[in-house]
Amino acid sequence: MNLHAIAAIYLFEMARTGRTLLQSVVSPVLSTALYFVVFGSAIGSRMAEVEGVSYGAFLVPGLIMLSLLTQSISNASFAIYFPKFVGTIFEHLSAPVSGFEITFSYVAAAATKSLILGLIILATSWFFVPVRIDHPGFMVLFLVLTCVTFSLFGFIIGIWADGFEKLQIVPLLVVTPLTFLGGSFYSIDMLPPFWRSVSLLNPVLYLVSGFRWSFYGLADVGVGLSLAMTAAFLLLDIAVVAWIFRTGYRLKK
Amino acid sequence: MSPAISIRDLSKTYESGFQALRSVTLDIAPGEIFALLGSNGAGKTTLIGIACGILNASSGTVAIEGHDTVSDYRAARSRVGLVPQELTTDAFETVWATVSFSRGLFGRPRNPALIERVLRDLSLWDKRDAKILTLSGGMKRRVLIAKALSHEPTILFLDEPTAGVDVELRRDMWRLVRDLRERGVTVVLTTHYIEEAEEMADRVGVIRGGELILVEEKTRLMHRLGGKKLTLQLQEPLREVPAGLASERLSLSADGRELVYSYDAQAERPGITRLLDGLLAAGIGFADLRTEQSTLEDIFVAVVHGDDAR
Ligand SMILES: Nc1ncnc2c1ncn2[C@@H]1O[C@H](COP(=O)(O)OP(=O)(O)OP(=O)(O)O)[C@@H](O)[C@H]1O
Ligand SMILES: [Mg+2]
Numbered sequence: 001m002n003l004h005a006i007a008a009i010y011l012f013e014m015a016r017t018g019r020t021l022l023q024s025v026v027s028p029v030l031s032t033a034l035y036f037v038v039f040g041s042a043i044g045s046r047m048a049e050v051e052g053v054s055y056g057a058f059l060v061p062g063l064i065m066l067s068l069l070t071q072s073i074s075n076a077s078f079a080i081y082f083p084k085f086v087g088t089i090f091e092h093l094s095a096p097v098s099g100f101e102i103t104f105s106y107v108a109a110a111a112t113k114s115l116i117l118g119l120i121i122l123a124t125s126w127f128f129v130p131v132r133i134d135h136p137g138f139m140v141l142f143l144v145l146t147c148v149t150f151s152l153f154g155f156i157i158g159i160w161a162d163g164f165e166k167l168q169i170v171p172l173l174v175v176t177p178l179t180f181l182g183g184s185f186y187s188i189d190m191l192p193p194f195w196r197s198v199s200l201l202n203p204v205l206y207l208v209s210g211f212r213w214s215f216y217g218l219a220d221v222g223v224g225l226s227l228a229m230t231a232a233f234l235l236l237d238i239a240v241v242a243w244i245f246r247t248g249y250r251l252k253k
Numbered sequence: 254m255s256p257a258i259s260i261r262d263l264s265k266t267y268e269s270g271f272q273a274l275r276s277v278t279l280d281i282a283p284g285e286i287f288a289l290l291g292s293n294g295a296g297k298t299t300l301i302g303i304a305c306g307i308l309n310a311s312s313g314t315v316a317i318e319g320h321d322t323v324s325d326y327r328a329a330r331s332r333v334g335l336v337p338q339e340l341t342t343d344a345f346e347t348v349w350a351t352v353s354f355s356r357g358l359f360g361r362p363r364n365p366a367l368i369e370r371v372l373r374d375l376s377l378w379d380k381r382d383a384k385i386l387t388l389s390g391g392m393k394r395r396v397l398i399a400k401a402l403s404h405e406p407t408i409l410f411l412d413e414p415t416a417g418v419d420v421e422l423r424r425d426m427w428r429l430v431r432d433l434r435e436r437g438v439t440v441v442l443t444t445h446y447i448e449e450a451e452e453m454a455d456r457v458g459v460i461r462g463g464e465l466i467l468v469e470e471k472t473r474l475m476h477r478l479g480g481k482k483l484t485l486q487l488q489e490p491l492r493e494v495p496a497g498l499a500s501e502r503l504s505l506s507a508d509g510r511e512l513v514y515s516y517d518a519q520a521e522r523p524g525i526t527r528l529l530d531g532l533l534a535a536g537i538g539f540a541d542l543r544t545e546q547s548t549l550e551d552i553f554v555a556v557v558h559g560d561d562a563r
Contacts, residue, residue, distance in 0.1 A: 008357025087341035096327040109422040
């Protein structure tokens with residue numbers, strides 16, 4: 001195991017994060033704050049409580065998930081796409097590092113960044129709404145699992161993408177709709193039965209549901225199922241990455 | 254001694270279907286300076302890319318100090334430094350950070366003293382805290398060299414290290430290669446400046462259309478293919494070479510004003526005396542004379558463009 005290489009890539013990525021701190025932390029925090037103002041305060045005051053939790057507080061887990069998903073994907077995909085784009089990837093390919101080590105360090109860096117971001121958003125939300133965390137252990141578990149899973153997903157997108165449009169297209173056309181329709185802003189109990197069933201096909205629903213359960217004990221689906229779905233997605237990511245490095249797909253000509 | 258680099262039947266066909274390498278076989282000895290020559294698109298960068306693990310070979314193998322570059326890639330790659338042809342560097346990192354990063358990436362523990370020495374050797378010390386995007390092209394190339402040397406490779410690939418650099422940096426580069434040779438580092442370099450190969454290389458390989466068409470020690474090559482030429486400027490133009498002197502070595506220029514005699518300076522009897530005696534006897538006077546040594550460049554042009562090499 002080339003631990004020096006893992007440390008080098010991880011620290012390189014964290015230094016890059018440090019340089020772009022403003023855009024990587026301020027903008028998600030700002031947009032989350034706006035969500036709270038608009039949905040939590042303006043609209044939320046007219047909304048009923050959801051099973052005893054104020055609508056503003058109900059929103060918190062979903063909003064954190066929304067940011068985690070989009071940020072993890074964009075951080076990790078950009079981190080690996082950029083060296084490919086400018087050509088500096090040659091150094092990684094010529095170094096005595098395995099695919100696992102490269103993936104691990106990039107994903108760890110992207111996940112760290114998202115994790116920090118998630119915690120900052122959580123702290124921000126405390127200023128706006130009464131947040132309560134019933135199961136802190138599970139909360140952290142879901143947080144970490146989501147960051148890792150979607151950083152890995154982003155890493156795959158970054159390798160697959162051969163242009164900046166492709167880098168944007170998956171987050172924009174797939175992830176954002178899935179998050180919005182995945183119960184970030186509502187409980188699927190609020191939906192008519194047909195749409196409720198359709199929602200169950202949405203993987204993001206399981207994440208949001210499990211995460212929200214760790215806060216308020218409210219869940220659309222069982223927490224075990226939530227964990228299982230997240231783990232399944234993580235395993236799928238790992239399988240795809242393993243295949244990429246075995247075949248050199250899009251990395252080596 | 255086992256070779257530093259051992260290339261066996263290496264072929265490469267790109268996805269486009271273009272075959273860039275055709276069954277190249279080559280051994281490079283430890284400590285050797287090997288110059289790979291070839292026109293644009295001959296396959297030099299492709300060969301280096303495969304040896305360094307950036308490209309996949311279509312068939313054939315490369316071993317670095319006995320370690321296969323695919324099955325034993327860690328051992329192979331940790332010995333190799335690569336300075337790529339293109340100036341691909343990070344932009345926002347400092348020189349110090351990017352060179353230290355390379356060392357870590359190649360699995361070496363931190364060693365600020367060594368990084369300092371590398372940067373000083375390459376006259377980059379003053380620029381250590383500068384962001385790379387603020388550097389000139391020549392400095393960026395030095396940064397790439399520093400990155401490649403940061404992990405103390407025993408084999409260094411220099412892909413056109415002197416493309417687009419000024420005379421001073423070029424001399425620096427030559428000095429660097431000599432220093433590396435003294436430290437026992439094996440160097441493979443590609444270049445279009447043949448005087449460079451002449452200056453630095455122990456052996457020369459010529460690649461054409463993906464085929465290695467010639468590998469030979471530089472001195473022997475120059476000896477074998479590089480003769481000398483004696484040019485005599487005649488006082489009166491001649492219509493043909495005088496009968497008594499006619500030989501395949503002697504030719505007359507189109508305007509009849511110059512006689513050109515090709516000979517081998519190392520030969521026991523170059524035949525110059527006999528030629529001059531003959532001219533005297535025939536009453537042919539000459540106004541001036543000069544001799545030329547053919548350079549590696551002449552040889553290269555002859556090999557790459559001549560059909561006899563095939
Ligand atoms: N990714 C690629 N896909 C298809 N063909 C390629 C690719 N890369 C290189 N080639 C072709 O392979 C051949 C060899 O290219 P290579 O870069 O090895 O040449 P070179 O000898 O380094 O040339 P130069 O002196 O210009 O650097 C060229 O004809 C080039 O067009
Ligand atoms: Mg080249």
